[in-house]
Amino acid sequence: MEQAQGRxxxxxxxxxxxxxxxxxxxxxxxxxxxxxxxIHDAVWVLPxxxxxxxxxxxxxxxxxELGGEALLWESRLTLNGQEESLVKLFQARVDTVYQEILDxxxxxxxxxxxxxxxxxxxxxxxxxxxxxxxxxRTRLLIARGGYDA
Amino acid sequence: MKWVTWEQVGVDRMxxxxxxxxxxxxxxxxxxxxxxxxxxPQGAEPFDIPGVRLSHHRGHATFHTMLRAYxxxxxxxxxxxxxxxxxxxxxxxxxEPAAPGLDLICRGIRLISPDDWVxxxxxxxxxxxxxxxxxAETSEG
Numbered sequence: 001m002e003q004a005q006g007r008x009x010x011x012x013x014x015x016x017x018x019x020x021x022x023x024x025x026x027x028x029x030x031x032x033x034x035x036x037x038x039i040h041d042a043v044w045v046l047p048x049x050x051x052x053x054x055x056x057x058x059x060x061x062x063x064x065e066l067g068g069e070a071l072l073w074e075s076r077l078t079l080n081g082q083e084e085s086l087v088k089l090f091q092a093r094v095d096t097v098y099q100e101i102l103d104x105x106x107x108x109x110x111x112x113x114x115x116x117x118x119x120x121x122x123x124x125x126x127x128x129x130x131x132x133x134x135x136x137r138t139r140l141l142i143a144r145g146g147y148d149a
Numbered sequence: 150m151k152w153v154t155w156e157q158v159g160v161d162r163m164x165x166x167x168x169x170x171x172x173x174x175x176x177x178x179x180x181x182x183x184x185x186x187x188x189x190p191q192g193a194e195p196f197d198i199p200g201v202r203l204s205h206h207r208g209h210a211t212f213h214t215m216l217r218a219y220x221x222x223x224x225x226x227x228x229x230x231x232x233x234x235x236x237x238x239x240x241x242x243x244x245e246p247a248a249p250g251l252d253l254i255c256r257g258i259r260l261i262s263p264d265d266w267v268x269x270x271x272x273x274x275x276x277x278x279x280x281x282x283x284x285a286e287t288s289e290g
Binding site: 034 | 241
């Protein structure tokens with residue numbers, strides 16, 4: 001991701017047959033799980049890393065197996081400031097979940113097992129290393145009690 | 150025979166190569182091509198490349214596809230297939246806590262290996278170990 005030219009993003013545009021609806025839901029849930037952002041109900045976007053590229057390549061193949069069509073692109077934003085906004089969009093999403101965990105941790109009977117799982121899941125989608133994530137990690141370790149607390 | 154896959158092997162391809170060496174073709178010779186390279190070399194069976202026969206199918210990683218393609222039925226291999234599925238592709242349901250760790254270790258093996266051949270060889274040890282331990286657990290039960 002060379003700074004001079006801007007970050008590279010992977011873009012997925014796809015179509016799956018209307019029926020069965022389970023196929024559509026399957027692809028949609030996978031993209032959500034990857035932490036991809038749907039821009040203007042049209043294009044799914046992820047920052048380009050070896051991992052996101054590979055995941056979307058496999059998903060594109062799956063989409064064709066489901067009788068659909070997928071186009072996978074790599075591109076850069078060219079207008080000033082747009083890249084920053086897009087990064088913020090990704091950060092905002094994970095930060096919302098991190099904040100939920102922090103709020104839950106304030107409660108008397110916080111379910112630490114469920115919250116640590118939630119942390120692991122959102123961390124996998126934290127492509128820009130949110131500082132809030134580090135805070136959640138520390139708080140979870142403190143809430144656990146015991147020797148390091 | 151010859152087998153070909155993309156270079157920079159990871160968790161799934163190490164598992165597949167281990168399966169090939171131990172169950173299908175002890176004399177297997179592996180070739181590596183750059184990601185996306187076309188056409189693929191003639192006379193070599195491609196695996197874990199999008200669009201080929203031995204590849205991801207129906208949400209499963211290539212290791213799972215190979216078990217089906219070669220009729221290998223072994224509960225321990227099935228368990229490894231589940232682990233590789235969860236390590237290699239995002240899954241909605243996660244049942245194997247070791248999966249993300251397996252992925253990390255396999256990536257690390259590639260990082261410390263001079264080339265893909267050495268990485269496959271070293272990865273083989275991980276899968277020997279995994280098989281032995283999972284098999285022991287199954288037998289105890």
